[in-house]
Amino acid sequence: MAKIKTENNGTKKAVIVQHAAMLFKSKSYSASSMRDLAERVGVEAPSLYNHIGSKSELLQAICFKVGNTFIEQIEQITNSQYSIVHKIETIIRFHISMMAENFDEIYVANHEWKHLKEPYLSDFLNIRRNYEKSLVQLITTGIENKELQPINPYVAVLTILSAVRGLEFWQRNKKNISKQELENHMVNLLLNGIVK
Amino acid sequence: MAKIKTENNGTKKAVIVQHAAMLFKSKSYSASSMRDLAERVGVEAPSLYNHIGSKSELLQAICFKVGNTFIEQIEQITNSQYSIVHKIETIIRFHISMMAENFDEIYVANHEWKHLKEPYLSDFLNIRRNYEKSLVQLITTGIENKELQPINPYVAVLTILSAVRGLEFWQRNKKNISKQELENHMVNLLLNGIVK
DNA sequence: TTTAAAAACTAATAAGCGTTAGTTTTGCAG
């Protein structure tokens, strides 16, 4: 059978990981077989092992690629000099962009991290916990600043993260509303509520 | 081995379904084996088949129990005479209560419905679509009433449903905040936003 | 054109899967 085709500057492992993300998204990690994956890549299953170590290594690659991207972004925002409201708005918009451009990987990281093996499972949960802590800190500062209402910061973070995560449902109905519209409406709704 | 113990007025199938919900929640449907389930129930795997038809029947039972509960509730609310804001508030509180009291089943219905077989998969998606449509209708009416801001109803529904669904993360940190506090904060945040 | 490494292949392994068949045990009604 033909060799694995790589994009410019991409390794063959990267090609496999990308196909794995699509497969794991549509069938879930446990229900996806290496034979399924091989078929999508265009190769026999054992050939995959010339490029990767194991099935679970693929899940690790996906989850940590996503995790590290978000950690980088929150550090950058935290160190910037914008107002708290503007920082939160930027973060929400970043989530929505990531959701639009890296949907497969984000979906898998959100839904399949449970199947990571130790110590990767603990590492991943630590990354997520730290990300949430950074957001709670941001909102707490905003309340002290009187930029934000005296809400519960934990509930606010939970709500914001859940809302952007819920955009996976939008992905299935892209026709209904454009990304730009969606961004503006969601930012407005979370910041200002729905009641007149 | 001992027989399956039933609660008062409960069938043995119901006991198995409840254990299945806990198992599927913690390991996912595909990674859960009938031998895993049998061990939790306290019986050998083939004995389960005296009470159930198949593994996928268990998933069906869980998903439709949840789906029907929410459909019943939305019909009841829709036919009531409260204001739109009060109706939305009631629905949010209902979701939070269900999340607190039937967490395992709701989690499984939200995460594992993908593994339903036809025609159950289509039926389930129809239920969910209808539920969302009812909510969109409710919000649209609220905007016409001028009870609500002229937001995009679809985005509002997406945000509300995602927020309550995100309460699964709260389930893991119950200590941090009580259900009552959480309800009040989340309702307030969704209705009124976070900006001062 | 030769050579060596990279990457494909086929065949096979042991383990685990959902489920069925056939048998034995259990618990209650007569």
Add this chain to the structure above:
DNA sequence: CTGCAAAACTAACGCTTATTAGTTTTTAAA
């Protein structure tokens, strides 16, 4: 106590799984 149905058991089936071993083909540099 007897008999019968419900519900447990053991053994086994055919299939799928991730992965390994060993071999052949492909690619590109010398």
